[in-house]
Amino acid sequence: MTRMLRISGERLQGALKGFAEIGRREDGSICRLALSEEDRRGRDQIVTWMQELQMEIRVDGMGNIFGLWGGADPELSPVMMGSHIDSVATGGPLDGAYGVLGALEVIRTLQDAGVVTEHPLAIGVFTNEEGVRYTPDMMGSLVHAGGMPLEEALAVRGVDGSLLGEELRRIGYAGTYPCGELHPFAFLELHVEQGPCLDQEGISLGAVSGVNGISWQEVTLEGVPNHAGTTPMDMRADAGIGAARLIEEVRRIAESIPHQKGTCGMLEFFPNLINVVPQRAVFTVDLRNGDNRLLRRAEEAFASAAERVAREEGLELSRRQLVRFDPVAFHEALLESIEAAAASLGCSCRRILSGAGHDAQMMARICPAAMIFVPSKGGISHNPREETHPEHLALGVEALLETVLSLAGNSGTE
Numbered sequence: 322m323t324r325m326l327r328i329s330g331e332r333l334q335g336a337l338k339g340f341a342e343i344g345r346r347e348d349g350s351i352c353r354l355a356l357s358e359e360d361r362r363g364r365d366q367i368v369t370w371m372q373e374l375q376m377e378i379r380v381d382g383m384g385n386i387f388g389l390w391g392g393a394d395p396e397l398s399p400v401m402m403g404s405h406i407d408s409v410a411t412g413g414p415l416d417g418a419y420g421v422l423g424a425l426e427v428i429r430t431l432q433d434a435g436v437v438t439e440h441p442l443a444i445g446v447f448t449n450e451e452g453v454r455y456t457p458d459m460m461g462s463l464v465h466a467g468g469m470p471l472e473e474a475l476a477v478r479g480v481d482g483s484l485l486g487e488e489l490r491r492i493g494y495a496g497t498y499p500c501g502e503l504h505p506f507a508f509l510e511l512h513v514e515q516g517p518c519l520d521q522e523g524i525s526l527g528a529v530s531g532v533n534g535i536s537w538q539e540v541t542l543e544g545v546p547n548h549a550g551t552t553p554m555d556m557r558a559d560a561g562i563g564a565a566r567l568i569e570e571v572r573r574i575a576e577s578i579p580h581q582k583g584t585c586g587m588l589e590f591f592p593n594l595i596n597v598v599p600q601r602a603v604f605t606v607d608l609r610n611g612d613n614r615l616l617r618r619a620e621e622a623f624a625s626a627a628e629r630v631a632r633e634e635g636l637e638l639s640r641r642q643l644v645r646f647d648p649v650a651f652h653e654a655l656l657e658s659i660e661a662a663a664a665s666l667g668c669s670c671r672r673i674l675s676g677a678g679h680d681a682q683m684m685a686r687i688c689p690a691a692m693i694f695v696p697s698k699g700g701i702s703h704n705p706r707e708e709t710h711p712e713h714l715a716l717g718v719e720a721l722l723e724t725v726l727s728l729a730g731n732s733g734t735e
């Protein structure tokens with residue numbers, strides 16, 4: 322009987338389209354940085370939708386929002402779906418928002434059909450998944466899973482100098498529900514792949530087997546500022562040259578280690594003037610691998626390259642680890658449920674490792690967790706051109722619905 326349930330692709334599209342206007346900038350990109358005004362407006366919209374669905378809303382001390390609904394047996398722990406609604410500063414419409422709006426569509430579909438599950442259902446909307454304003458990323462789910470004390474998270478300073486706890490209070494989402502109190506029976510996150518694999522292979526769904534380990538660090542090189550016209554080339558301590566050489570090293574290291582990724586996404590020079598040899602360069606290094614041994618090898622290779630380049634260029638080096646998360650393997654039985662859901666929908670599905678970080682990797686610390694991916698057109702993400710075919714968007718939500726029903730148990734119609 323449950324196979325007769327169909328989500329509304331049109332309703333989903335409408336919600337995604339409307340939600341993408343929150344934080345939309347002139348160039349079409351979406352900027353809903355964690356705990357910004359745009360994030361607050363996004364949160365308000367989600368809470369309104371949850372209220373319309375008669376969901377019981379809880380906001381914890383980290384600003385994580387939980388909506389609970391239904392459950393023939395309220396004593397059972399909830400099957401939770403969820404993701405995040407914050408974005409990078411130049412984001413697209415789907416990263417995070419798709420998982421939250423898709424989960425709302427699941428609840429709407431069940432309510433329209435009058436279907437009640439044995440377990441209650443929950444939607445989790447986690448604070449600061451992106452980690453671009455405040456590090457680490459996946460911070461809300463990390464705090465929820467007990468991996469970071471709340472006080473420590475609230476005291477984090479953002480790249481703009483703001484204090485996370487103050488911003489949370491300012492936008493009105495410093496809740497009173499105790500962090501980590503809600504312990505799900507299972508957690509499922511629906512997300513766009515954000516990479517090219519499914520799209521290139523023409524596969525409709527991904528059952529995400531796990532998430533890459535992530536290592537973020539900030540590197541500072543100190544040299545001597547001097548006149549660009551008068552300082553002989555062999556008498557310089559040029560922090561800019563040191564940074565350039567190390568950025569090149571990151572690519573070399575990534576290319577020499579299997580499945581390794583390496584990115585320098587932020588770079589600042591001081592004093593940043595056309596005719597001054599850079600005194601200081603500060604840049605970030607993002608290293609990722611699904612194999613922790615290989616990730617450590619990349620970290621070590623970068624550490625020794627940094628020492629060597631600093632020595633050769635006469636620079637002072639300091640490095641600060643910002644994030645270090647081990648690779649995560651998702652729950653086998655959940656993956657099989659996702660594959661069974663895909664089979665029942667008659668669509669292609671394959672296992673896939675996530676290159677991006679996700680809240681599900683933190684939830685995996687406290688309950689069985691897994692993710693469903695849909696293809697990203699051209700593998701583009703963290704970019705306003707991020708796009709997924711509407712059919713795939715609907716299919717992902719169908720798969721989420723089927724998987725949730727198989728986990729939460731269908732106790733019949735009201």
Ligand code: GLV
Nearest residue numbers: 450451458677678
């Ligand atoms: C989060 O989006 C990340 O993987 O950087």
Ligand code: MN
Nearest residue numbers: 416417450679
């Ligand atoms: Mn995301």
Ligand code: MN
Nearest residue numbers: 409416451703
């Ligand atoms: Mn992202």
